[in-house]
Amino acid sequence: MNKYSSEHIDIIVDTAPQGILGTFIPGQTISGKVIYKPTTQVDINHVVIICKGICFTEITERSGNNTISHYPEKIILFRNLDTIFRGPHTIPAGTYEWPFQFELPIRCNYSRKSHRRDNQYRLGDQELPPTFKLASENFSQPPEAQVSYKLKVKINPGSIIHTIKRAKELPVWSLSSTPLKPPVPLDSYSEGNGRFKSNSLRPTQHTFKEKMKHAFTSDASLKTPEINIAVQFKMPRCVSATQYMPVELACKYTKTGQNDPESPELILDGCTFSLKSYVNVRSSGTLSEHHDNGRETVLSHTIRGNQKLLSHDGSFIPVWEPIRLADMTSHVHRLVPTFSTWTITMWYKMIVKIRVRHVQTGHIWKFESKFPFEILPGEVEVPAYSKQQTSLVEAGPSELYPPQLQSDNQASSSSAGPPEFRDDLAPPSYNSGDVWRTEPNLKRAC
Template structure:
């Protein structure tokens, strides 16, 4: 290769504020006209949103590109013919920890961020779809060297003679959970609860374990206020912050309310089924333009635990990990949001109880959680960054340290 980029002591993953040093080497076997040689350090978030209309109909694509930061250095400006040989220049950049931006024309819409100078999002690559939208998202950090020839004519297009790119993996400190510093996991434990009220003749000790006769059912239907009553509370405890690919610490607690009940002893409560899933939501949007704007969020279901026909007696606190084994979900990306791309998670849990012939459902469909990388272990960077497109053409930027947004209307 006539142009190479070498980074000194390149890290497997960066987190912000590091100094990146290296050198650019250019080799030419013959005299060549060179205008200048440049090196650019940049971060860019690109999204493509498509409406899904079926395989027979053409789809319209809305694209957005957001420059998170850009730092450029002109290494050499000979503006003349240079002799054959090998040339080398050092470079140095500081990896920012925040988006370097001025005012943004992105509207404030959850789950995206539009605040200036928010934390840089992690390296990211995802392609996903549902019945409504197809999304293709990348967040890329790279150092690019370019050799430009003298510009021909006043309106001549400035394209590089040679170009070389080195991509860098990045996950910000804000997306890393310091287990040692934040060792008190109870701080991140949230609880949801629901009270269930039952009325049934089967609550009486002499009726437990049998089925009601038809006459008893009619009597219960006609006089519900005279039936024995029993109340209990179901509480589900879950972590609101989770480290990638680690078990979820979840528990279920059953508390009888004997003071509010007319029976002398609590009846048996059976858990017949349970389900725990995580919904991973990828969001992308294209900037407003003359052709309009388009956004989409696609959910992917990650099943953690699903059990049916259990008939499992439950009372007091039930540690679901001890009862069913580690609740581990597959390797996922950390949670983040930026101008045009986001990744968020929701925990969904459902339990079905049976007590005194009554079936009660405890449904928790939308519990926000955040996914973090473990602090100090950069090798746990999300797997999707390994699939960044290698043949992606280098983006054209407007100016250094300025966030710019561009929308391409139709593919």
């Protein structure tokens, strides 16, 4: 094995992440240690550690002659470098540790030439954007958009060829300094109408004489029975990933003829939540700017019906216990707060599909609603209004970001201490026919 190998380096972060989801926050001090365990005697000229944030975009375009062009743009949000050891020294095999400490900036600024589409992005001084990566779907040449924060160690033995490196990602989100207000359902809601007309709703089948009379007359007593329902659904459109969302449903049955069932038994068969992120991306070319967009399904979660009969009077009732976005996916770190920066702007759309079933016949009405959705920043602590704190997501660093925050191998101290650091040296669709619509004047529940 090469005596200069990145496998000999480990980065341990001692600072505890903040918030329920376990992320670092702007302004937080990140401290830890670099562990180096060479298996043989090695030369070291210096050891540096870098803490930096990067916003990267790349647009890929295909021209008519089948030429593919790439337009990348890399923005350094910040870059802090510290020399934690300086030689030159020759050290024997063993375990060596060097402490480090950085403070994440609270804000960043980037001067960018003005362009006509600047209104789609956020310019000037702003808070650090959250850690983010677009894995665009259904695109032959998807754009790339990524915001990343990392620690990077470089050990230089005095030769550029043999320089070894090791990097560790840091999940960074902004958090609300105070507990967020509880999500409140909007005044407006989504509603739809469903109709089911069938001879199977008749208590008894028609005789031949009745069938003939039905075919050639308009006798109301022979009309084919039907079930007409109006369904209304509401939930918050603005919530953090760890806030409990009340989800309510109303069903109103209208009897349109004397043959219609008096009180059909209707139950909620289930509901599917699909959250999609939509991203606008831009990057600078030699002569002009380039723009593209992508989308990604962040979560898709289905809840089975509770098999309870629905009321027919149109009153709203909770259909489940309050649920959180964090409970709908095992990839909690993908629930990035809505954000916009110089070259990336990201927002969400929620798609809710409701199924209502008629118990006697098994007929299912399917309704679909789409509406803008916003994910708020995380919370510093467990919100006091939560009634279900016993079921909070235990999503600390070991669950969310094991490669980033935990050591690959627990290093033990060595009797061979590192040479002293010299301060005097400067650091170098559903198609059921049912109608489901969203009211036009939606208000944010925040």
